[in-house]
Amino acid sequence: MHDTRGGCFVTERHILFVNLRRIQREGLESLLAARRLGYRVILLGRSIPEFAKPLVHEFRQVDTYDRAASIAAARELHAEYNLVGVANFTEVDVQLVAAIAADLGLPGMSETAALRARNKYVMKDALRHLDGVLPRFAKVSDLAELRVAVEEVGLPAVVKPTGASGSKGIFELRAPEDLDAAMERLSQIARPDFDPVFKQFGAEFIVEEFLEGDELSVEGFVSGGEVHIVTITDKVTSVPFHLELEHKVPSALPADARAEVSATTKDIVGALEFDNCAFHLEAKWGDRGLRFIEIAGRPAGDYIGSHLVPLATGVNYFENVVRVAAGEELRLEHDRQLNAGLRFVLAERAGRFEGAEGLEGIGEDPGFDHVFHEVPAGTEVSLPPENFGQQRVVAVIARHVTREGLEALLGRVTTEASARVSPVDGRSG
Template sequence: MSQPVVIFLNTRRTHLEHGAAIEAAYRQGYGVALIADSVPAGLPERIVSVVHKVDTYDAAAVDAAVDAIAAEHEIAGVVTWSDRDVETVSRIAQRLGLPAPSLPAAKAARNKYLMRQALVDHPEAIPRFARVTEWTELTKAVAEIGYPAVLKPTSASGSKGIFVLHGEDDLRAAFDELIRYTRPEVDKVFTDNANELIVEEFLVGTEHSVEGFVSGGEIHIAGVTDKETSEPFRLEVAHTFPSSLPESTLDAVRKLTATVVRALGLDECTFHLECMVSPVGTAKLVEIAARVGGDFITSHLVGLATGVPFAENVIRVATGTAPVLGDSRLYSGVRKIMAVEAGVFEGVDGLADALGVPGVRHAIIERAVGAKVQLPPADYMSCTIGAVLAVGDSAEAVRATLATAVHAVTARISG
């Protein structure tokens, strides 16, 4: 047979992200066999030697593609880069005898209600919560949980559909919007749990994520990321790595991570855990995903700060090898270029000025000229125009660099 391959089930949305993953596989000695709904242009053909364009929500079509790959290549591992394919990866790995989480663990990592159910014996680790599919369930649940509260889908990612409820006047509009939105006709990610929501207590504090791996039952934490979000829909707009939290608080975050990973039974995978840290330093789970973090955190920020590309460890773990971690001797960060109005994207001004700011490493525009731009709650993704990535010798320096660079960029949007 030819060079062993790792199956990629879909890719990240930008060339900066999926390019880092493809190159990492090649550096580890593997080719890439891509199974995807859409195939990005310009893939390196000597690395991505096999491409199957199929509907990856169609299990039979995915299985046929896997069988075709297996007939021609040794398959060393299978990975995905987004939530939607986590369960499919586990199903493929189970068929082929490859490393991946068990199917029950993958399912729990895809559903915020099942995730919290797995942790009911650890009430200190999770907010009070209730599953909601009907209006009467919501009114009963918030009467018990109290205000403020958060209402969101049990699946999806990328801060899609998060509503903060401050009182009874917020309930109906939030519920109706989420019932409209959480349907497979709107987004296929809701195929298996349409109109399933979760309401939970509102957690006060700062938001963070934990980037890491589980290999052979051992948890490896690459680091903790500090997060900034926008109001009122809690869109993630900036990240800094590593965290500036004090060591005692980082220890609480690491203990939470161990509790969650073990309660869900995750193993042989990458994980991205999101949590809230209270003003007194306690940490509670927001969610955990059995895949890489997005927003360039794991494609770039971890590697820029530590010198060890995170994606190389993703490939190591997916092929049955323990990760090799680096030390965070630098700081890195990303800040998004966000639309402030809806309309049609016409381009940006000031990109050269942004790239000229000392410390900036990358700038990327994600929207195509002519694309429709909407603001939440009409849409949760198209308002992100692009992003700037930077490196520095302190978190403060990185944040200042990013603020200067993003301020230099103006998105042109016509009404």
């Protein structure tokens, strides 16, 4: 597209986004990142949220679970706009984005790599050669297969869907009698009517040795085959359903541990053949070094990519997601050394969420950057394993010069803030 301004010829550059992240504030930051870099965003997706309308140049509605229809729409948009790239911010669209990039000749990763990114069994299967990094694991589809697999994998173990995200359907197996209950629940959860993510790999599960250690994630990019590590995040997850509760950037691991985490991350990303994407790798650090949980071919959610990494390092993570998609050089220089973190406030029981309490002091302290309300007051909330998306009602982001200072701020969230939940008729609260 060309237009003339002040007599000179200006070429507008257009980038394709496939859906937006579900958390609106993250979606907003992704659109703003593209705008700051001078791109117009063309959005291909199932729907466009109201807030995004002024920031999107054209929205093309398509069922993005329909691959052929989505690729056909992307071709039409490319013919019209001469797209510079297709950016990926979401988990479910990793394979579609790779397919569109390949089809249009834009920077992306191979479809094999994209499948490895999306399917936890295929991912681990491609990494069997890495010594001492993987848990023992097996693919299972029913209780009989799980029983056989657990004989090899041992207990304690974790069984989970191969293609989900957001801790939907993570079941710890600690004793033989846990197997029945876990598979019973998983057969109800791993269905498209429970969550559309299950349109992709359905009722397919992976059982893994339970890994001990401190949980962390690695945030980085691959561009033209070169792996760049931006930072490492320390995280805390809930017991027993492993919702992510707290994130701190950067990790407090000592330098030699961080070096090993970085080196193993590069081995994993290289072996999976990820390319031209952001990645978010999750692992545990324990007595036996790094033990791998999973890796995603997109930026971290839970405000890690959108807020925590920029606050702690000065690296604008989402701008680099756009750059990597467009084949532009990355800008990964750290301009500060701060500590940024996030703590969720949880609904402690099911019922009607009436609102959050105890946020006043937090709002007044300059160490806290953001308070995000994740669930509207008045919502009837259920807890895992009935619902995996309603327990984390408020997210609070803080930053401090020191790690101790950050921990003190996040500790205040736990002691001062709480969710008021009242019983709903006919149900115990």
